[in-house]
Structure formats: C-alpha cells, structure tokens
Amino acid sequence: MIDQSTICAISTPPGVGGIAVIRLSGQKAIAITEKVFTSPNQEKKLAEQSANTLHFGTIRSGEKIIDEVVVSLFRAPHSFTGEDVVEISCHGSQYIQQAILELLLSKGARMAGPGEFTQRAFLNGKMDLSQAEAVADLIASTSAASHKLALNQMRGGFSQELIKLRGELLSFVSLIELELDFSEEDVEFADRTQLLDLATRIEEMIGKLADSFKLGNVIKNGIPVTIAGETNVGKSTLLNALLNDERAIVSEIAGTTRDVIEDVINIRGVSFRFIDTAGIRTTADKIESMGIERTYQKIKQASIVLLLLDLTREPKKYLQNLEDVRQHINQQNLIIVGNKADQVDEDVVRKMLMDITLADNEDMVFISAKMGHNIDSLKNLLLETVNLAKLNNEEDVIVTNARHFEALTQAREAINRAIEGLHNGITGDFLSQDIRECMHHLGLITGEISTDEVLGNIFRNFCIGK
Structure with a gap:
C-alpha cells in the first residue's frame, strides 16, 4: 500500500x-x-x-x-x-x-523519511529499484567516473535487459510447469534446445555483469592504492607530491611513518585513495612492527600497489624488497617506482631494467618524488590500470552496487544448475525450481520482487528530502 x-x-x-x-x-x-x-x-x-x-x-x-x-x-x-x-x-x-x-x-x-520521495517514485512506477538506488549513488558521486556510472544506471542501466530476460524465463518455466499437469502423457511443451540457448545467453550476461563489479566498486568508492617500500625510500614524499600538499611527515629518521596515512586524489575524473604505509624492515620496536604488519594488510587489500625502490641503494637490497612484496600480492596491479632518479646516472636505471623482469600485471616508472620529476608519467600508469575503455563505452554496463552483485551471483549459480540439469536431462520439476530461483534473484535487483525489509534497508541510507 x-x-x-x-x-x-x-x-x-x-x-x-x-x-x-x-x-x-x-x-x-x-x-x-x-x-x-x-x-x-x-x-x-x-x-x-x-x-x-x-x-x-x-x-x-x-x-x-x-x-x-x-x-x-x-x-x-x-x-x-x-x-x-x-x-x-x-x-x-x-x-x-x-x-x-x-x-x-x-x-x-x-x-x-530518508529517501521517501525516491521511494514513492519507485512505488508509483516512475523508476525501478536499481534506478532508485542509483539516485543515492549520483548524489554521493565524487568523481566524473562515479558520476557517469550512477547516471547510466539511473537512466535504465541494465534493468530493462534483466526484465526482458526474466520475462523470457517466465514463458519457459510456465510451459515446463504445464508439462507437469500432463506428466502421465509424457509431453514436452518447452523446447529444451531453445531453453538451453536462452539459459546460456543469460549466464553469459549475468557473468559479465557480476565480473564488472570489481571495477565498479573501486570506482564508486575510490581505487585503493598502497604505497609500499623500505624505510626512507620516499613514500611520504611521494604521497605529498601526488597530493600537492604536505600531508605526511617527511624525515631522514628511519621509521617516521608508523601507521597508515590515507588521502584521496582525483586524476582526470577517477578517484584514487592513496595509503602511505610504514617502511618495510626488520625492527625490534613493537609499535613500528605493528605498522609494518598493517603495511602487508594494506598491500593485500589494495587494487594497485606502488612499490618504491631507492635507486641509490644496492640492487641486491631492492630486489629482495621486490620479491618480498610480490609474495603478498594476489592479482593486484604492481607499479614498481624507481625513486631518486635525479641522484643516479643512466647506468643505474639500465641495470634496474635488466635486473627486473616484469609480470603481466606489473609496470615500472622512474621518478624523483622530492623534485616532482615524472609524477605525471606515474599518474598515467595509474589511469592505465583502470579499464577506462570499458568505462567510456556507453554500451557496457558496470555494476557498482553490492546488493546487485550478491543477487547476480546467486542468479548465476541458479542458472548454471539449470544448464547442467538440461545437459543431464533432469525432470521438469527440478528444472523449474532452478529457473524460478534465477528469476527471483533477478527480480530482487529491479524491484519486481521486493519486501518492506529490503526497501527499508535501501531507502534508510538516503538523505532526507530525496
């Protein structure tokens, strides 16, 4: 009501x-x-x-x-x-x-109440639930990228396609359930080949949407970038250079940074959340040791890791540092940053290029954080790690909402069970159950299936007046 x-x-x-x-x-x-x-x-x-x-x-x-x-x-x-x-x-x-x-x-x-104007728009059929949620994302957008994602979803995004696919599934499941009424006559009203084609197409689409959440989520909340490296390699200096502000304390005393320092910078419409961490080294200081442990945690949590290597130090030392960080990385992008390039000659740079073999998810750049040299090249590398081509493609839909991702994941599991069942020739009652479960989770995204609890959880996070 x-x-x-x-x-x-x-x-x-x-x-x-x-x-x-x-x-x-x-x-x-x-x-x-x-x-x-x-x-x-x-x-x-x-x-x-x-x-x-x-x-x-x-x-x-x-x-x-x-x-x-x-x-x-x-x-x-x-x-x-x-x-x-x-x-x-x-x-x-x-x-x-x-x-x-x-x-x-x-x-x-x-x-x-919070979000009640938007809730009435949804209840009165002016927008579906995913569009209503995009209103809050649009208000909260802090960069051109997050604004664009929210605007695309508010204009319809992927909801119309989900509604269409859900309607096709409903037609098939109705025919399957009709077969159950004539089970004694052993008839098939639903063409299993056509159903398999539809189910495969739906699985591909759902999978594409679910896989886009990793990109969408970090763009919405700011892409986490951990700045890591040994003590006194220039991590805090780099953070200050990127932010163009004296945000972190810079000192020649090793171990100055004992906890993580975070700040956000907008680079050409994309927000990056930089995390300056304690220098990696062996230490007996309990407080500094806690900071180093947090450094490894932030490396695992980041989407991008900037590993600073001091070009003025012995190659053996920075190579060991690189291998240590690589052990804590799991599919993240690693940008190896050779710092203090203004203090060494070209032979040192060439030697580092020869000593380090880059993996597919790795890049390298040489800078001087103190002098601000080549910081723009580092920013370009950061942008390249974001799939801007996908972001700029109007036809590609990127999922940014955790609730949608959860529903898509469950819908994907259900449709995969249906596909497996079609290959194995399962009976119509079990097939119908899997298809209906997939439809249920797709309906939760668009609001075709909703409860007061779901609506309450969504709209209570809106500001009053919207």
Missing part, C-alpha cells in the same frame, strides 16, 4: 546558502501550499494553475510574512514521485527554512 499522506522536507543541504528548496509530495501538496502562499495577484489560486509553472509570491503565517519565494508546480503523474509535487524556493536562512517547514507541518503535511 502506498502512503497517501502528503510529505515535506528541506531538499537542499543543511546550512546557510543563497536559496533553499522545500519539497512537498502527495495529493494535498498544492492545497497545503496554497494555505500559506500569497500571490501579488490576490485572486490567483495555485490549484487553478497549470503544471510545470513557476509562481512568485510570499509565504505567510497569518498576516506575518516569512519570506518571498518562488513556487514550482508539478502535477501527477508527470513529476519525480508520480504525485502532485510542489517545490518552494526560499532564501537560505536556516530560520526561514525551519519557519516554512513548521508552517507546512501545521497545515497537514508530515515530515518525509
């Missing part, structure tokens, strides 16, 4: 600004606004005005003027929520915002 009450909330961020927007949605949104709104033309009534129009006037409490405002009218079903919607644009004073909000509540509106 859709709540028929009229809700209201401040939709702009808390604080003082030039303007603020107060939004109402529901059957009585226009009538409630009309009780407190006065137009310069005293005979002008909001209820009589056309949709998608703006109206200047004042908000009054009795004869007391609260503010001069602009009221925007949107009529059902052509609004964000699918209901009558009014947006009051007032001056950004916190006092004015609260005074207008309290006035609307006194006239019959109630405060909106």
